[in-house]
Amino acid sequence: MIKLEGLTKIYQSGKQTLKALDELDLDIVQGEIFGIIGHSGAGKSTLIRCINLLEKPSEGRVYVNGVELTALKGRKLQAERRNIGMIFQHFNLLSSATVFENIAFPLRLVKTNRNEVKRRVEELAQLVGLEAHLSKYPSQLSGGQKQRVGIARALANHPHVLLCDEATSALDPETTKSILQLLLDINRKLNLTIVLITHEMQVIRDICDRVAVIDQGKIVESGKVVDVFLRPQHPVTRQFVSQVNDHEEVRSYAEGSLLHSLLKISFKGETTYQPVLFETIRDTGLSFSILQGSISKMKDLPYGQLIIELHGEAADAGRTAELLKQKGLEVEVL
Numbered sequence: 001m002i003k004l005e006g007l008t009k010i011y012q013s014g015k016q017t018l019k020a021l022d023e024l025d026l027d028i029v030q031g032e033i034f035g036i037i038g039h040s041g042a043g044k045s046t047l048i049r050c051i052n053l054l055e056k057p058s059e060g061r062v063y064v065n066g067v068e069l070t071a072l073k074g075r076k077l078q079a080e081r082r083n084i085g086m087i088f089q090h091f092n093l094l095s096s097a098t099v100f101e102n103i104a105f106p107l108r109l110v111k112t113n114r115n116e117v118k119r120r121v122e123e124l125a126q127l128v129g130l131e132a133h134l135s136k137y138p139s140q141l142s143g144g145q146k147q148r149v150g151i152a153r154a155l156a157n158h159p160h161v162l163l164c165d166e167a168t169s170a171l172d173p174e175t176t177k178s179i180l181q182l183l184l185d186i187n188r189k190l191n192l193t194i195v196l197i198t199h200e201m202q203v204i205r206d207i208c209d210r211v212a213v214i215d216q217g218k219i220v221e222s223g224k225v226v227d228v229f230l231r232p233q234h235p236v237t238r239q240f241v242s243q244v245n246d247h248e249e250v251r252s253y254a255e256g257s258l259l260h261s262l263l264k265i266s267f268k269g270e271t272t273y274q275p276v277l278f279e280t281i282r283d284t285g286l287s288f289s290i291l292q293g294s295i296s297k298m299k300d301l302p303y304g305q306l307i308i309e310l311h312g313e314a315a316d317a318g319r320t321a322e323l324l325k326q327k328g329l330e331v332e333v334l
């Protein structure tokens with residue numbers, strides 16, 4: 001659906017050159033929600049803006065829906081861009097226009113007739129839950145409502161792809177949840193491919209199917225969200241995962257204690273609700289206490305994480321870890 005090949009972006013300011021993207025390759029599949037996460041300055045905005053060529057790559061190719069955008073110019077490029085909607089952190093609404101006119105804006109650009117504009121705007125307002133606000137101005141709306149206008153406007157011309165540039169970063173946690181839920185609903189209803197950039201791992205966990213971690217203009221790790229969460233490889237990924245799995249207190253407890261007898265156990269899918277842990281450890285003759293635990297969801301997949309301390313004469317954490325792994329659990333000796 002989206003293919004990036006050898007994407008490089010070099011910024012030149014005076015005599016200084018800065019490589020914001022470095023021969024980056026990426027494949028995004030039709031209908032998925034793909035998250036790109038990275039620290040400030042890693043290249044996220046540059047990357048997402050290169051997908052619709054708001055930013056022109058210095059080298060490399062961008063394909064969207066089988067069309068090479070990097071080979072197009074002028075009107076042809078503009079026409080292809082209409083298949084790509086985009087929403088922004090600060091919404092970018094026209095402050096002097098009503099909600100209706102903001103949503104209608106891209107339709108008017110392509111000279112849609114009046115009746116069709118009205119029909120489509122009302123349909124979009126219903127989709128994003130703004131039917132009652134069409135005659136208001138942006139200044140009369142909350143942040144979440146503003147982003148709903150942004151989403152409706154981005155969808156006006158039936159795009160194949162929606163790009164989200166830190167779309168929830170300016171919102172409080174509750175509003176963030178409702179906007180993420182809306183994106184998930186739209187993805188399912190319209191089978192729309194969504195690419196989002198964020199610096200928050202919660203956003204990735206809540207709605208993404210796959211994730212790529214970007215650092216210094218390169219993708220350093222990518223895969224299914226569940227795999228990246230349960231087995232983060234790169235140090236940057238580990239940092240992000242710890243945003244949502246904070247074991248700080250347990251780690252400081254462990255430092256003064258029996259480090260070798262602490263296990264971090266991750267469950268996913270059905271095993272989350274089964275007594276695998278209890279049964280396995282009971283069979284070893286050991287006992288354990290739970291130091292920290294949570295059950296949560298990654299999109300629709302239930303997953304849980306527990307940190308336990310083993311007790312007993314032969315508190316052989318390594319052997320117990322092996323037994324648990326054989327039962328299909330992810331286990332790490334802390």
Ligand SMILES: Nc1ncnc2c1ncn2[C@@H]1O[C@H](COP(=O)(O)OP(=O)(O)OP(=O)(O)O)[C@@H](O)[C@H]1O
Pocket residue numbers: 011012013018019020038039040041042043044045046047199
């Ligand atoms: N127009 C520009 N001119 C020169 N350098 C730029 C320009 N835009 C971005 N950069 C530089 O490119 C690098 C990547 O920037 P980018 O905005 O893509 O990162 P980011 O991951 O989106 O960061 P943030 O989360 O802070 O927005 C940074 O070092 C930035 O200073």
